[in-house]
Amino acid sequence: MPQIHLDDETIARLDNLREEDEEYDELITELMNIYEASERTLFHAGDEY
Numbered sequence: 001m002p003q004i005h006l007d008d009e010t011i012a013r014l015d016n017l018r019e020e021d022e023e024y025d026e027l028i029t030e031l032m033n034i035y036e037a038s039e040r041t042l043f044h045a046g047d048e049y
Contacts, residue, residue, distance in 0.1 A: 006014070018027050 014024060014027060017031075018024070
């Protein structure tokens, strides 16, 4: 698995989003799923005429 380095501000923002005992991996996966779902919604929004 690739490693990334985050600045202190980003870590603080992630900490504010984490629920009790939630791992960073779980949080990042959830954020990515939300991003991908909103991206698909925006992509398909133009299909409705």
